[in-house]
Amino acid sequence: MDILEANFLRGFLRMANDGWEQGWHERNGGNLSYRIRPEEIESVRECLTPREWQPIGTVVPALGGAYFLVTGSGKFLRNALSDPEDTVCVLELDEAGENYRICWGLSRGGRPTSELPSHLMNHEVKFQATGGRHRVIYHAHPANIIALTFVLPLTDEAFTRELWEMATECPVVFPDGVGVVPWMVPGGRDIAVATSELMKRYDVAIWAHHGMFCSGEDFDLTFGLMHTVEKSAEILVKVLSMGGKRQTIRPEEFRHLAADFGVSLPERFLWEK
Ligand code: 13P
Ligand code: ZN
Numbered sequence: 001m002d003i004l005e006a007n008f009l010r011g012f013l014r015m016a017n018d019g020w021e022q023g024w025h026e027r028n029g030g031n032l033s034y035r036i037r038p039e040e041i042e043s044v045r046e047c048l049t050p051r052e053w054q055p056i057g058t059v060v061p062a063l064g065g066a067y068f069l070v071t072g073s074g075k076f077l078r079n080a081l082s083d084p085e086d087t088v089c090v091l092e093l094d095e096a097g098e099n100y101r102i103c104w105g106l107s108r109g110g111r112p113t114s115e116l117p118s119h120l121m122n123h124e125v126k127f128q129a130t131g132g133r134h135r136v137i138y139h140a141h142p143a144n145i146i147a148l149t150f151v152l153p154l155t156d157e158a159f160t161r162e163l164w165e166m167a168t169e170c171p172v173v174f175p176d177g178v179g180v181v182p183w184m185v186p187g188g189r190d191i192a193v194a195t196s197e198l199m200k201r202y203d204v205a206i207w208a209h210h211g212m213f214c215s216g217e218d219f220d221l222t223f224g225l226m227h228t229v230e231k232s233a234e235i236l237v238k239v240l241s242m243g244g245k246r247q248t249i250r251p252e253e254f255r256h257l258a259a260d261f262g263v264s265l266p267e268r269f270l271w272e273k
Helices: 007-022 038-043 116-129 143-148 156-166 189-199 219-241 251-261
Strands: 031-035 067-071 088-093 099-105 136-140 179-181 204-207 211-216
Touching (some): 211 219
Parallel strands (some): 179 204
Antiparallel strands (some): 031 067, 067 088, 204 211
């Protein structure tokens, strides 16, 4: 079938456009990747024309031979729906997980996102941690979570607790909490290692003064996770702008919520203030 008709491509492009409409993708900001299912890649095999092998910039042996749909470096997610052939690409990894080759897309040239090492190392960690359930890694630049990285302590505990307190759904949606990466140079292996280390425990990693990474099973859940965290950050920005909290959800109330909703919340986030 024509890859432009494939459901996995349609869902990918819709998610990229949804992020653009949220204001999370100024210019070429942000990037998205999806680990393609074997039956999905078979269904579009006739559209694939492999190009030269290129080094990934890191090694992901557990993902050897896998195919990914990835946004291009310097491409605008704003154009994903109207110009998918040039905005995104299909990648194949070699068996060692050291090199990739473009098999479709980036029609006017270019290469996959500069954050490919972070995407693939996160995919590898999540592939192993979830028994292959997680397939989507999403990086965006949402303004409120970035603003908070100038004000809150850059710790997993501070961010998790503040975000949980801002909306009752938050501890249910991300019960493991969120991780925080201090400011680092983006686009390389070092930040990929730091982020993937956090992805062993969390589905969300915040990049100080830069943005956020989310991991999830499908487009809905991963977009919804980014949306939930960013909305909670927006509420906190409003609360701080109004002079700060006068009341909030207490640790004991989080424990009741956890019991009723069947989630377990780590006690290290529930200290008495
Ligand atoms: P790319 O255009 O290379 O995907 O980079 C955008 C970005 O957000 C880098 O962190
Ligand atoms: Zn970025």
